[in-house]
Structures are given as structure tokens and as C-alpha cells.
Amino acid sequence: MRDSAAANPTPAGRGEMRLLIVEDDREAAEYLRKALHEAGHMAELARDGEEGLALAQGGDFDVLVVDRMLPKRDGLSVISELRARGDKTPVLILSALGQVDDRVTGLRAGGDDYLAKPYAFSELLARIEALTRRTTQQSGDTVYRVGDLELDRLSHRVTRGGKDIPLQPREFRLLEYLMRHAGQVVTRTMLLENVWDYHFDPQTNVIDVHVSRLRAKVDKGFDCALLHTVRGAGYMIRDGAR
Amino acid sequence: MTALGKLIRTTAFKIVAVYLIIFAIFSAGVIAYLARHTQNLVVSQITETVDAEMNSLQEQFRIGGINRLVDVVEARAQQPGSNLYLLTTFAGASIVGNVQVPSRVLDRPGWSEISYRRAEDRDVTHESRALVRLSVLPGGFRLLVGRDFEERDRLRQILAAPARWALLVIVVMGIAGALFIARRVLKRIDGMTATSERIMTGDLTGRLPVAGSGDEFDRLANSLNAMLERIEGLMAGVKHVSDNIAHDLKTPLTRLRNQAEEALRSARNESDYRSALEATIEESDALIRTFDALLMISRAEAGEVRSHMVDFDAAEAAQSVAELYEPLAEEKGLSLVVKAAPPLPAHGNRELVGQALANLLDNAIKHGEPAESGAGDVTIEARADGSRVLFIVSDRGPGIPEADRTRVLERFVRLEASRSRPGAGLGLSLAAAVARLHGGELRLEDNAPGLRVTLAIPGQPR
Numbered sequence: 130m131r132d133s134a135a136a137n138p139t140p141a142g143r144g145e146m147r148l149l150i151v152e153d154d155r156e157a158a159e160y161l162r163k164a165l166h167e168a169g170h171m172a173e174l175a176r177d178g179e180e181g182l183a184l185a186q187g188g189d190f191d192v193l194v195v196d197r198m199l200p201k202r203d204g205l206s207v208i209s210e211l212r213a214r215g216d217k218t219p220v221l222i223l224s225a226l227g228q229v230d231d232r233v234t235g236l237r238a239g240g241d242d243y244l245a246k247p248y249a250f251s252e253l254l255a256r257i258e259a260l261t262r263r264t265t266q267q268s269g270d271t272v273y274r275v276g277d278l279e280l281d282r283l284s285h286r287v288t289r290g291g292k293d294i295p296l297q298p299r300e301f302r303l304l305e306y307l308m309r310h311a312g313q314v315v316t317r318t319m320l321l322e323n324v325w326d327y328h329f330d331p332q333t334n335v336i337d338v339h340v341s342r343l344r345a346k347v348d349k350g351f352d353c354a355l356l357h358t359v360r361g362a363g364y365m366i367r368d369g370a371r
Numbered sequence: 372m373t374a375l376g377k378l379i380r381t382t383a384f385k386i387v388a389v390y391l392i393i394f395a396i397f398s399a400g401v402i403a404y405l406a407r408h409t410q411n412l413v414v415s416q417i418t419e420t421v422d423a424e425m426n427s428l429q430e431q432f433r434i435g436g437i438n439r440l441v442d443v444v445e446a447r448a449q450q451p452g453s454n455l456y457l458l459t460t461f462a463g464a465s466i467v468g469n470v471q472v473p474s475r476v477l478d479r480p481g482w483s484e485i486s487y488r489r490a491e492d493r494d495v496t497h498e499s500r501a502l503v504r505l506s507v508l509p510g511g512f513r514l515l516v517g518r519d520f521e522e523r524d525r526l527r528q529i530l531a532a533p534a535r536w537a538l539l540v541i542v543v544m545g546i547a548g549a550l551f552i553a554r555r556v557l558k559r560i561d562g563m564t565a566t567s568e569r570i571m572t573g574d575l576t577g578r579l580p581v582a583g584s585g586d587e588f589d590r591l592a593n594s595l596n597a598m599l600e601r602i603e604g605l606m607a608g609v610k611h612v613s614d615n616i617a618h619d620l621k622t623p624l625t626r627l628r629n630q631a632e633e634a635l636r637s638a639r640n641e642s643d644y645r646s647a648l649e650a651t652i653e654e655s656d657a658l659i660r661t662f663d664a665l666l667m668i669s670r671a672e673a674g675e676v677r678s679h680m681v682d683f684d685a686a687e688a689a690q691s692v693a694e695l696y697e698p699l700a701e702e703k704g705l706s707l708v709v710k711a712a713p714p715l716p717a718h719g720n721r722e723l724v725g726q727a728l729a730n731l732l733d734n735a736i737k738h739g740e741p742a743e744s745g746a747g748d749v750t751i752e753a754r755a756d757g758s759r760v761l762f763i764v765s766d767r768g769p770g771i772p773e774a775d776r777t778r779v780l781e782r783f784v785r786l787e788a789s790r791s792r793p794g795a796g797l798g799l800s801l802a803a804a805v806a807r808l809h810g811g812e813l814r815l816e817d818n819a820p821g822l823r824v825t826l827a828i829p830g831q832p833r
Contacts, residue, residue, distance in 0.1 A: 329726040333733055338698035
């Protein structure tokens with residue numbers, strides 16, 4: 130855990146986040162709070178659905194982490210209630226129910242992302258950070274830039290140092306997703322979900338092969354590597370020169 | 372008493388009791404009707420006799436006057452078992468006859484029913500009933516002819532006693548019948564209750580008794596037995612599954628525990644602990660994967676994911692999975708050929724079909740070897756077949772011996788030859804579960820050499 134946090138340089142503008150964890154298991158909640166604290170974030174805890182709803186309405190949180198099965202009021206109803214009141218705070222649903230249809234139900238209720246228990250903390254952290262970035266990012270950007278790498282979302286052209294890099298359509302989408310989350314850890318599951326739209330876990334790590342192909346095109350022949358492997362977590366694209 | 376109470380509370384008893392009451396009332400009605408009818412017949416016979424007698428006596432009076440009439444009446448009155456006769460003067464004084472009647476009777480010509488005494492009868496208290504007709508003859512003489520009701524009364528007695536007996540017999544037989552039928556029905560229900568109680572305590576092998584008569588109870592018992600059969604099958608399946616789960620989850624759990632113990636015992640520095648912990652996390656991730664796959668299979672088998680069926684393009688699905696695995700195949704030095712031309716409409720759960728195809732492709736790449744002809748080492752094909760859509764994944768690896776093909780579809784089964792390779796052994800059984808969920812099938816065939824797996828799912832309903 131420390132490893133991935135340490136591998137995360139703090140890019141400019143990314144400060145401490147305030148999170149609300151709605152989770153009835155005391156130990157799991159405490160573990161999460163501690164781990165998030167070590168990663169530089171503040172987390173408040175709520176033990177049941179009612180408390181979670183009250184805190185979520187009162188506090189100004191960056192992300193809500195909501196368990197699905199809660200005492201007093203279940204997680205999905207907390208989320209739909211918040212959404213009904215116009216609260217747009219990003220919500221990550223945590224659940225022991227991890228099948229495809231559970232996921233669909235969760236996202237339909239207004240969740241922004243869904244993570245099945247048990248999860249790796251690095252996965253959770255990466256997803257939380259991706260959620261906050263989503264809300265602050267200018268979606269109108271048509272060109273993503275990382276160092277001397279440029280991706281034009283309209284013309285589907287990728288250049289590095291002014292040199293054209295020809296990419297397959299899927300490679301383009303892979304790079305696009307990585308660059309949208311530049312400076313953030315992107316996990317293999319996030320890539321599989323967002324680039325391929327699959328939500329199962331392939332037994333073999335097919336994603337690694339795709340990323341190393343992409344890396345061969347993007348980084349090979351250049352002095353400084355932009356596409357990094359974050360050990361135990363996933364990948365990150367960032368300007369290593371700075 | 373409780374046994375009797377139980378009997379009386381039974382539905383059969385109640386039905387029979389109600390039937391019995393209705394039947395008894397009906398029977399009594401029929402008997403009463405018959406009795407009345409018979410009596411009326413007797414009375415009309417009496418009337419006819421009396422009329423005839425009266426006419427004959429009036430005839431005698433016309434021919435021979437009062438003297439002749441007195442003679443005739445006297446003669447007839449003497450005969451044993453005779454009718455009743457009385458001839459009086461206009462003042463009511465008796466001239467001749469064999470009865471004494473109240474004087475008011477003599478003031479009413481025509482028919483009347485009276486009490487009377489026989490003239491020779493000395494017992495004053497003994498009175499009988501009779502039907503009489505009074506005629507006033509010329510000269511003020513009154514002639515009374517009548518007949519005793521004895522016949523009618525005797526007939527009534529003759530009828531009443533058997534009627535009472537008959538009613539008694541009907542009631543007694545009815546009750547006995549009710550008890551008998553109720554007990555018979557009860558006995559079968561008691562048998563069913565006893566069996567179901569035994570089944571409830573956990574003995575699922577028990578079956579309800581079937582008498583073989585094909586009645587309602589047999590039909591009920593048969594359908595309940597069929598239900599029990601199904602439940603027993605399901606329970607056996609669940610037990611089989613949980614045995615498998617216990618076995619296949621305990622193996623990696625044991626490894627996990629051993630690694631932790633080993634680290635505690637022999638790790639010397641931080642990096643030793645570190646690598647041991649990393650191995651532990653890796654092992655638990657594999658466990659979670661196995662567990663997820665198992666959950667998915669059991670859900671698919673329970674038909675729970677059925678609600679997420681949509682129309683999708685099968686060719687696109689095959690291409691997408693192939694595109695995901697193509698670099699992996701290339702890394703292994705295998706060529707991956709896709710034969711799929713959209714549009715190829717299919718109906719199902721795209722995610723699950725994708726997962727099944729990914730598993731099949733993953734297996735094919737894992738076990739595949741370069742083909743000699745160079746036609747494609749691993750191929751994935753999607754095509755229509757009548758109303759179905761077929762996905763065919765084939766490789767040029769060692770294949771699966773025919774004898775093992777059914778067995779590998781079971782959870783966790785991995786052939787000895789592949790024990791050393793990674794994979795939880797769930798891929799094929801997961802694909803089979805997906806096929807079952809879609810009402811399709813998964814077929815394993817010889818690709819000569821290699822394995823050819825066909826996943827069939829329904830096409831889009833037209």
C-alpha cells in the first residue's frame with residue numbers, strides 16, 4: 130500500500146481529499162480510514178445508512194464510499210436519495226455482491242463506480258482518484274498533453290515531439306484513457322472496464338500485453354519514459370522530466 | 372376419545388354426516404307420502420263399500436218399506452265382521468242396529484267421522500272410530516251405515532313400525548359408513564403426514580405412499596413425490612458443489628497459511644517478509660478469482676442473470692474478445708484467426724458470453740501449439756446456424772481425450788496433463804454454465820489435432 134502511495138508523486142493541484150466512508154464493519158472502515166490517511170486523504174466514517182445520509186448531506190465531501198448492505202438503510206437507497214436531492218458528489222459503491230447484474234443495479238441507482246469486495250486498496254485508491262478528477266476535468270479538452278506527447282481526440286492523431294505515432298483504434302482508446310487520467314494510477318481492471326467494456330477478470334493478464342505494446346510505440350526511441358508501471362497497482366502516464 | 376374427536380373433526384365425517392341428515396329427511400318424506408296415499412286408498416274403499424250398502428238398503432226400503440228394511444238390517448248386523456248399522460225413528464230412538472252413537476251424529480246427514488260403541492259391547496270405555504253416512508228416509512227414519520277405521524289403523528301400524536326401523540337402519544348405517552370412509556381417508560392422510568414429518572427432519576429419501584388406485588390421493592402423492600425427487604436432486608447437487616468448493620478452496624487456503632507460517636519461521640530481514648506478504652496477497656487474489664467464478668457459475672445455473680438478456684452482435688463480440696487476446700497469442704508465438712462477419716444478431720447476456728469466450732480463448736492460447744499447415748493456430752469463429760448462433764474456438768494443442776470431455780465441464784476439473792499450468796480449472800465449466808443459462812449448449816470435439824469448443828446460444832427472435 131505504502132508502495133503505491135509512495136510511487137504516486139503529488140501532481141500540482143491534487144491536494145488532500147475529504148471522503149465519507151459508509152460501512153458497517155468497524156474494522157474494515159478503520160482500515161480504510163488509516164490507509165486513506167497514509168495516502169494523504171481525510172476520511173469520516175458512518176456506521177449505517179441513516180447516519181451516512183445525514184453526514185453526506187451536511188459535509189462537503191469529494192467522494193462518498195458506500196457499502197451496499199448497511200443497517201437501517203441500504204446503500205443503494207442512500208445513493209438514490211442523495212441523487213434525488215440533486216447531490217452530485219461522486220459515489221463509489223463497495224459491495225460483496227460483485228456479479229455483472231449487481232454492478233448494473235448499483236450504477237443504475239446513481240453510483241459512479243462499483244468495486245466488489247474483497248478489493249485491493251490500490252484499486253480502491255486509484256478509482257477514488259479517478260472519480261475526483263472526473264469532476265474537475267474540462268471535458269471540452271480536445272487535445273491531451275503529457276510532456277511532449279499529444280493526443281488529438283478529434284482527428285485521432287497521436288504525436289510525440291512532433292513525430293506521428295500510428296496507433297490501432299484500441300491502442301488509441303487505451304492511450305486516451307491513460308492520458309485523461311495522467312498523473313493518476315490506472316488499474317488493469319479500470320482499463321478492461323473503460324477501454325474494453327468488460328467487467329470480468331480475465332484469468333491471464335492480457336492487459337499487460339496490450340500496455341507493453343502501446344509502450345513500445347509511445348516510449349521506444351525516446352529518452353524519457355512516460356508510461357510507467359506502478360508496482361502492485363497498475364499503470365500511470367506522466368511527464369517524468371518534471 | 373381424542374381418536375373419536377379427531378375422526379369427527381375430519382372433513383370426510385362432516386360431509387357424510389350432512390349427507391346422512393339430508394338422506395334421512397328424504398327417506399322419511401317418501402315413507403310418509405306412501406303411508407298417506409295408502410290410507411287414502413283405504414278410506415276411499417270404505418266410502419265405496421258404505422255407499423253400496425246404503426244404496427242397497429234404500430232399495431230394500433223402497434221395495435218393502437220399513438219392515439223389510441228392519442229385517443235386512445237386523446240380518447246384516449248379526450254377521451261377524453259386519454258393517455255398522457243403525458236405524459232410528461225421526462226422534463232418534465233406536466229401532467235396530469249394532470252400534471250406539473252420540474245423538475248429535477243423527478242430526479247431520481251425509482259423511483262424518485265418529486266415535487262409537489258396539490251395541491253388544493259392555494265395556495263403556497271402549498270406543499272405536501268409524502266413517503259413517505247418515506241418510507234420512509221418508510217418514511223421518513234415519514239410516515246410518517258405517518265402517519270401522521280398524522283396517523286403516525292396522526295398516527298405519529303395519530307401515531309405521533318398519534318405517535321407524537328403516538330410518539334407524541339408515542342412520543346407523545350412515546354413521547358407520549361415515550366413520551369407515553373417514554377412517555380410510557384419514558389413514559392415508561396420516562400416512563402422508565407421517566412421511567412428510569420424516570422428510571422435514573431431513574430424510575429426503577422418504578416418499579409418500581401411493582395406493583395405485585389412481586385416485587386424487589394418488590395423484591397428490593405422485594406430484595409431491597416428483598417434487599421431492601427434484602428437491603433431492605438439487606440438494607445432492609448443492610452438496611456435491613459444496614464438497615468441491617471445500618476441497619478446491621481449502622487447497623489454496625492451506626498454501627496461503629503455509630506461506631505465512633514459513634515467513635514467520637524463517638524470514639530474516641524485511642525483504643523476506645515483504646516477498647512473503649506479496650506472495651500471500653497474490654495467492655488470496657487467486658482465491659478471490661476462483662470464488663467469483665464459482666459464484667458466477669452458481670448464479671448462472673440458478674438462472675438469476677436471465678434478466679440482463681439483450682440483443683447484441685455475436686460477430687462483434689467474437690472480434691472484441693479476439694482483439695483482447697490477440698497480443699497474448701502473439702506473445703506465445705501463435706497466430707489468432709477471427710472468422711466473424713457482422714451483422715450476426717444474437718440474444719443473451721453480452722458480458723457473460725464475452726467472459727465465456729474469453730475463457731475459451733484463454734484456454735486455447737494456453738494449451739495451443741503452432742499448426743503445421745499454418746492455417747491459424749488458434750481460431751475463433753462466429754456464425755449463424757439455423758435459429759442459433761455458434762461460437763467456435765479451436766486450437767492445435769493436445770486436445771482432450773474423448774473419455775474426459777464430459778468430465779472437464781464439471782467445476783475445477785483439470786486433466787492431469789495440465790496440472791502444472793496456471794488457471795483455476797473453471798474456464799470450461801463457466802462456459803458450460805453460460806451455455807445452459809442461454810438455453811444453448813457447449814460441445815467439445817476433436818479438432819484433429821487439438822480441441823474444438825462450440826458454444827451455441829439463441830439468435831435474435833424474429
